[in-house]
Amino acid sequence: MSTASTEREREGAGEGAGSGAGPSTGATAGPRRASGHRPVLGRLPVGAVVTLLAAAGALVAVGCFLGLYVRPTSDDWCAAWKARDLGVLGITSDFYTTQNGRVTNAFLSGVIYGDGLAGIKILPTVIVVTFTLGLVLLGCAFVRLLGARARVTTVMALTACALAVQALVYYAGTRSYQVLLWAPATISHTIPSVIGVWALLLGIRTVREPRAPVRAAGFAAAFVIAFALGTLSEPFALVSGLLAGGVGLLALPRLGLARTWHTFTWCATWCSGLVCGLIVLYTSPGARWRRAQQPAGESMLSPGELKGTFRDWLHMWDAVTGQWAYLGAAAVGVLLGLVAGFRGPALAQWRRRRPDAPRPVLVAALLLPVPVVVLGSFAVVLGLRSGYGPSGWTYARTWTNHLVPMELALCGYGALIGDRAGRFAARRRRAPVAVSASVVAAGALTLAALAALVPNLQQLTTTTVGRSVAWDAQNARMRSEAARGATDLGYRPLYIGSLAEPFFTTDYERDWVAGCMTKWYGITRIHRL
DSSP states (O other), X not given: OHHHHHXXXXXXXXXXXOOSSSTHHHHHXXXXXXXXXXXXXXXXXXXXXXXXXXXXXHHHHHHHHHGGGOOOOTHHHHHHHHHHHHHHHHHHHHIIIIIOOOHHHHHHHHHHSTTTTHHHHHHHHHHHHHHHHHHHHHHHHHHHHTTOOOOHHHHHHHHHHHHHHHHHHHHSSSOHIIIIIOHHHIIIIIHHHHHHHHHHHHHHHHHHOOOHHHHHHHHHHXXXXXXXXXXXXXXHHHHHHHHHHHHHHHTOGGGXXXXXXXXXXXXXXXXXXXXXXXXXXXXXXXXXXXXXHSOOOOOTTSHHHHHHHHHHHHHHHHHHHTOGGGGHHHHHHHHHHHHHOOSSOHHHHHHHTOTTSOHHHHHHHHHTHHHHHHHHHXXXXXHHHHHHOTTGGGOGGGGHHHHHHHHHHHHHHHHHHHHHHHHHHHTSTTHHHHHHHHHHHHHHHHHHHHHTTHHHHHHHHHHHHHHHHHHHHHHHHHHXXXXXXXXXXXXXXXXXXXXXXXXXXXXXXXXXXXXXXXXHHTOSEEEEO
């Protein structure tokens, strides 16, 4: 964000560093022939982009389609009856006073479940559409920062990147149903990333804004959004706080990346909002009640717990690195770098616009995503171990909070590699063949990564559709019996996505899923069929 702000500040000051599309760039970059600027055009690159766009789009579209077959399970039952009987404000108050203090989480649950089950069916589509648009706009800002124009081919490549990254995040892990289709998990761990992308776009616009009142409104909006995220998802608050803190430190004017305090102020405001939100959450009656249910144990910062957290963290990364398909984000980024057509070497162009910044600072800015992902993932595992015990790291739906920045970083690094590889190939004796081979290799690797997701998606489709058919039949029977006055109904558990169903425990009094289901149907008890 700091780099984007510097570019706009220099443009406004008339220093000749244009936005990446203006004629002023030609004065610094030199003639096009001398700069080596040759975007890879022709049928082959366009065909590769279109192929990847269709492949990734098809995978993501299947997830949107499966949203129509989502039916309640586990936490769905509790959120559904509370949203229906208590309303949006009622469920928000209930979460704050008796559940966990996540008031924004409760508010979104009230909105999504407020119209029965329609909300959970369209939620996956809403997530995909808003996430894709936000990522494409963020990608446009990225390529302009590195001196390329947002041409039609570039926008198509950015869309392919956005869809490919989403496909990998949704389907490459071990909990695909929870990451995209199960509303309680998407509200807590997928939607925050969507909001974060749009907040980042707001931040870029705010720090570039020359009018002080508009800038102040942007800062205020950043605080409100960050506060909401602090009461929506603790894992995302930790990861985004690390990113904002790192960017804010690098954006100190004395380091040369930024000439004003705008970027630092935005990051400080964001972190302040997160802290305030987390304080409200942590001190809420619901959070205090939840902590009281946990058995007394060592502090999560004790040597024993930190050692256990480190071991869990290694287990988590062993599971992530065992899925090679995640590297597809880097491959599609390479293709983006090949077709974008940066004005001169991308990193050199970036360096030229920041002559006052020392080289170590530029390197730190370039490598910032690495410590953010590493430390953010450790913080997530630490929180999971504190809340759920030694098995907490297995709650893979929470990994989305650091997998999204990891995949975006891989895509960005891939674009830089693609730009450098394209320029190296263009200097070879048989440049057209070398560049074409690079395009084919990047496209083939991305397609292979996407193809590796197909078996998981096929299984997800089979289980989701099959369960919906069985659930609809059982729901019709139970509603018919309840309408005839029955108060004790039979229910056959329909498991999906490693989630709890009624009778997950032999102690019926502790079976919270069964309790929420009885309230949804307006009966007193259910028994196993």
